[in-house]
Amino acid sequence: MKTQRGFTLIEVLVVLVIIAMLVSMAAINTGGDPRKDHLITEAERLKFFLEAVSDEALFQNKDLGFVVTKSNLTPYSYEDVVDPNATNNGVATNVTPQTKKEWSPYKGRFTDVFELPSEEMQFNLKVDGQEVILGYSQEKKEDEEAKPQIHLLSSGEQSVSSIEIYFDDLDFSTTTRGTGVGRYYVDMNNNE
Numbered sequence: 493m494k495t496q497r498g499f500t501l502i503e504v505l506v507v508l509v510i511i512a513m514l515v516s517m518a519a520i521n522t523g524g525d526p527r528k529d530h531l532i533t534e535a536e537r538l539k540f541f542l543e544a545v546s547d548e549a550l551f552q553n554k555d556l557g558f559v560v561t562k563s564n565l566t567p568y569s570y571e572d573v574v575d576p577n578a579t580n581n582g583v584a585t586n587v588t589p590q591t592k593k594e595w596s597p598y599k600g601r602f603t604d605v606f607e608l609p610s611e612e613m614q615f616n617l618k619v620d621g622q623e624v625i626l627g628y629s630q631e632k633k634e635d636e637e638a639k640p641q642i643h644l645l646s647s648g649e650q651s652v653s654s655i656e657i658y659f660d661d662l663d664f665s666t667t668t669r670g671t672g673v674g675r676y677y678v679d680m681n682n683n684e
Contacts, residue, residue, distance in 0.1 A: 528664050534608060534657050535666035535678045541565075541606050542668065542676045548601055549644040550674070556598060557640025560655070562614045562626050565606040567598035568638050595638040608657070616656040617641060648674055656681070 545567055549556040555570040572591040608615070617624040624641050642651045652672040658665035667679045 525662060525664070527659055527662055530610070531613070531657055531659070531662075531664065531666045532678070532680065534613065535668050538565075538606060538655060538657070538668045539676045539678050542670065543674070546644050546648075546650060546670075546674050546676075549646055550648050552600060553646045554600070555646050556644045557595060557638075558642040558644075559638050560615060560617050560624070560626055560641050562628050563608045563611070565615075565642075565655075567600075567605075568595040568640050569598040569600070570594070571596050595640060597638075612659050614658060614660070616658065618654045618656075619651050621652075642670075650674065 545556060545558075548554070557568045557570070558565045559568060570593055573594045573596060574589045574591055615626060617626055619641055642653050644650050650670050650672050652670060654667050654669035656665050656667045663682065665681045667681060668676055669679065670676045
């Protein structure tokens with residue numbers, strides 16, 4: 493009589509486990525929208541940028557702020573500037589010119605504007621829990637003073653703010669939020 497030789501139960505289970513592991517690795521590597529990773533990367537980059545500028549405000553003893561649009565953040569500092577409208581009773585003298593406090597583009601270590609790399613990617617800003625309507629550009633009149641929406645004070649205090657980065661057609665976004673005391677956190681939001 494011939495003996496029939498087949499696979500044992502253990503051999504079959506080992507093969508099934510190996511196949512399951514290979515399929516799960518393939519699903520992890522091919523699944524998902526790559527824009528999600530891009531949003532996470534930008535949120536982390538924004539977090540580190542905001543923390544660096546916050547530290548700069550503290551260490552340089554300057555009040556800083558950001559003007560935020562749909563696609564970028566521009567740093568400003570609250571500085572003494574010469575007031576061109578101030579006169580000394582109409583008399584030209586060698587007196588020190590009068591100054592006033594005004595928001596001006598920041599001239600420090602972090603003078604770069606934080607820009608989103610993709611035109612489809614946008615910011616949504618909330619300050620103190622209230623949504624702020626953002627423009628598409630920072631166009632302002634020559635005599636108009638900048639009005640930062642986010643403030644980073646030299647005392648270490650900050651506006652409690654959250655900046656959401658999103659794509660219009662993606663059900664996922666990231667939020668970089670500040671608690672008002674110098675540190676920022678990144679949250680992932682599934683909007684499904």
